[in-house]
Amino acid sequence: MLRTIRVGLAALAVSLAASGGAMAETIRFGAILPLTGPGAVVGTQEQRGIQFAIDEANAKGGILGNKIEVLFEDNQAKPDQSVLSFNKLVDLQHVPMIFTGYSGPTLAMAPLATRKKVLMVNAGAQSDKLATASPYLFNTLPTTGDEVSVMAKYLVAEGKKNAAVLFENDAAGIGGRDDFRDSFVKAGGKILAEEPSQFGQTDYRPALLKLAAAKPDVMYVVITAGMLPLAQQAKQLGLNFTVAGTSFFSDPDTIADPASSGFIHTQVQISAPPALAAAFKQKYNADMEFFAKQYYNAATIILTALEKVLKDKKPVSGENLRQAIFDVRKFQGLIPMEFKTNTASVALDINVMRDGKDNVLKEMKSQ
Amino acid sequence: MILLQLLINGIVTGCALGVVAISFSLIYSTTRIFHVAHAGVYTLAGYIAWSLSTRGVPSVLSLLGAVGVCAVVGALIQHQLYHRLERRRASHLVVLIASLGTLAVMQNLIAGIYTPNILQFHISWSQGTMRLGGVLLSYAQILTVLMGIAAYAGMMYFAHRTMLGKRIRAVASNPFLAEITRLEPKTVYVIVIAIASAIVALPGVLVPLDLGLQPYGGIGALLTATIAMIAGGVGSISGAFFLSVAIAVVQNLSLLVIPGEWSIGVTFFIFVIFMLFRPTGLFTAR
Numbered sequence: 001m002l003r004t005i006r007v008g009l010a011a012l013a014v015s016l017a018a019s020g021g022a023m024a025e026t027i028r029f030g031a032i033l034p035l036t037g038p039g040a041v042v043g044t045q046e047q048r049g050i051q052f053a054i055d056e057a058n059a060k061g062g063i064l065g066n067k068i069e070v071l072f073e074d075n076q077a078k079p080d081q082s083v084l085s086f087n088k089l090v091d092l093q094h095v096p097m098i099f100t101g102y103s104g105p106t107l108a109m110a111p112l113a114t115r116k117k118v119l120m121v122n123a124g125a126q127s128d129k130l131a132t133a134s135p136y137l138f139n140t141l142p143t144t145g146d147e148v149s150v151m152a153k154y155l156v157a158e159g160k161k162n163a164a165v166l167f168e169n170d171a172a173g174i175g176g177r178d179d180f181r182d183s184f185v186k187a188g189g190k191i192l193a194e195e196p197s198q199f200g201q202t203d204y205r206p207a208l209l210k211l212a213a214a215k216p217d218v219m220y221v222v223i224t225a226g227m228l229p230l231a232q233q234a235k236q237l238g239l240n241f242t243v244a245g246t247s248f249f250s251d252p253d254t255i256a257d258p259a260s261s262g263f264i265h266t267q268v269q270i271s272a273p274p275a276l277a278a279a280f281k282q283k284y285n286a287d288m289e290f291f292a293k294q295y296y297n298a299a300t301i302i303l304t305a306l307e308k309v310l311k312d313k314k315p316v317s318g319e320n321l322r323q324a325i326f327d328v329r330k331f332q333g334l335i336p337m338e339f340k341t342n343t344a345s346v347a348l349d350i351n352v353m354r355d356g357k358d359n360v361l362k363e364m365k366s367q
Numbered sequence: 368m369i370l371l372q373l374l375i376n377g378i379v380t381g382c383a384l385g386v387v388a389i390s391f392s393l394i395y396s397t398t399r400i401f402h403v404a405h406a407g408v409y410t411l412a413g414y415i416a417w418s419l420s421t422r423g424v425p426s427v428l429s430l431l432g433a434v435g436v437c438a439v440v441g442a443l444i445q446h447q448l449y450h451r452l453e454r455r456r457a458s459h460l461v462v463l464i465a466s467l468g469t470l471a472v473m474q475n476l477i478a479g480i481y482t483p484n485i486l487q488f489h490i491s492w493s494q495g496t497m498r499l500g501g502v503l504l505s506y507a508q509i510l511t512v513l514m515g516i517a518a519y520a521g522m523m524y525f526a527h528r529t530m531l532g533k534r535i536r537a538v539a540s541n542p543f544l545a546e547i548t549r550l551e552p553k554t555v556y557v558i559v560i561a562i563a564s565a566i567v568a569l570p571g572v573l574v575p576l577d578l579g580l581q582p583y584g585g586i587g588a589l590l591t592a593t594i595a596m597i598a599g600g601v602g603s604i605s606g607a608f609f610l611s612v613a614i615a616v617v618q619n620l621s622l623l624v625i626p627g628e629w630s631i632g633v634t635f636f637i638f639v640i641f642m643l644f645r646p647t648g649l650f651t652a653r
Contacts, residue, residue: 036478036483037483037583038483038485038581038583040482040483040484041484041485044482169627169628194626195622195626195627196626196627196628197627200581200583202485202578202579202581202584203380203578205376206373206376206618206619206622206627207622207627209369209372209373209376209622210369210373210622210623210627212369213369225485226485226579228485228487228579229485229487229578229579232487232494235494236494236496236503236505237503238496238503253487259494
């Protein structure tokens with residue numbers, strides 16, 4: 001009798017082990033984002049966008065029955081911390097794909113992604129160097145160079161030919177300054193002055209005073225944090241020139257503040273259907289802002305690529321996910337997007353902030 | 368005009384840093400504790416005032432509330448942490464590490480409670496401006512200068528003209544003698560940190576009123592204030608205050624001749640050279 005039970009249990013164990021390979025499993029991805037520190041405003045939006053897309057997919061039964069999980073790591077927007085987090089996620093958790101943001105951290109991780117064949121998806125940073133940093137790095141936003149080129153042509157066409165530049169003294173800011181310098185001069189404009197700021201800085205008065213002394217028609221701003229203090233101090237100083245920038249201007253608090261009235265910026269076209277935006281708001285008690293939409297969109301791209309990999313019965317690796325993105329090529333997420341290269345082609349608007357809202361001033365073609 | 372505006376801007380920043388410096392100097396010269404957690408108290412002040420003002424408490428009461436809370440927190444750090452460590456004969460290095468740990472805990476608690484985002488006070492008058500002799504200043508900046516001058520004058524009066532001030536100077540001068548003459552250094556230390564924490568709450572509220580709140584913003588201010596204290600002469604209230612103003616003015620004016628990314632480096636290089644020639648500081652402690 002006892003022997004029969006033992007044999008029965010052993011048979012059950014063997015059958016369970018055999019069926020294990022065919023059972024649905026949890027597929028883990030990573031995300032290395034600034035969840036604390038001055039970059040956390042953006043990082044939290046990004047995290048929510050990813051998690052919302054993943055929860056939505058899991059609620060529908062996952063991807064071909066496989067549940068998806070994203071492991072979030074806080075890098076405080078610091079390159080060194082990002083590298084530690086990358087190694088932790090890849091070496092210990094064996095994730096095949098990582099969502100990233102911010103140029104400095106993403107550029108620091110790019111060589112590791114190439115070496116370890118881990119796919120990285122950036123939907124927030126825009127340094128030009130990101131376009132060629134790694135064959136395993138995909139950018140769902142145009143680079144700063146693309147945005148700057150559109151704005152430079154617009155400004156010169158509007159008769160604003162003398163510019164000052166305020167830039168963040170890091171990879172994204174310096175890249176943006178160089179792009180603006182090239183594009184603006186090529187379009188027929190002249191750079192009168194340049195001044196750097198530090199990431200997370202909130203006192204812009206000395207820099208603004210110095211730039212204002214050059215008497216520009218427009219001040220081009222390439223910063224990724226501290227937009228609201230900048231707007232308030234510019235208003236207090238009574239600066240009478242146009243303030244222009246990139247998609248990083250779309251900070252909800254800055255848009256809502258009257259001090260930002262008249263600021264113009266390039267903006268990647270992206271909008272969420274009302275039902276999706278309402279569900280997001282119900283879940284997080286916050287509007288689905290620009291970066292939440294961007295990372296939601298990026299997550300849907302990855303889930304589409306994952307579905308292709310699973311349908312093709314290939315292992316879920318960085319290499320296979322990368323190839324799947326190129327195979328699918330055109331994605332219809334929140335915004336139509338095509339991957340001819342590692343950086344997506346998308347459309348751009350020029351927006352103006354007025355009456356607490358970000359309004360479309362002119363629709364432009366990006367690439 | 369830009370020269371004058373930058374000069375005044377430097378003076379505003381310097382007045383705020385000066386108050387951080389004199390409060391830090393008061394603690395260091397009396398207790399010999401390198402109280403890095405002072406940066407946490409400075410940061411906490413802004414968040415307390417922000418919490419009160421967003422709940423409809425009038426601005427002045429919010430400021431006083433922050434001053435009171437900071438005084439209590441400062442006294443608790445001395446009484447519950449530094450005093451216990453001293454009883455166990457902890458070295459200066461251990462006390463410094465404990466202070467650094469306290470700062471990290473405070474910053475993380477603040478970030479956890481209030482989020483790490485840059486927060487702005489919703490006090491409409493603080494963003495208003497006034498033109499004084501061709502220089503445009505926000506009301507928050509004007510208040511910062513007035514507060515800085517008042518805090519400096521008040522501290523000078525307190526240290527030299529009051530019984531408690533003299534008692535603190537006596538303890539700072541010779542703790543051993545103070546012990547046997549029943550000046551109770553342990554009690555004085557608690558009082559000193561409470562007073563210094565109350566004082567540092569003033570710029571802790573007024574600077575964020577102008578520039579916004581950040582959980583990790585205090586350490587930069589404390590670093591500059593510490594350098595000003597050393598360059599001004601440890602123990603000298605005037606030295607700490609005026610060197611803070613000088614550093615901030617040089618940093619602002621240097622923008623006229625060099626790009627901003629070099630301004631901090633060049634300013635501190637000048638002070639390194641200065642310290643080589645006058646290592647005891649500009650003002651001699653009295």
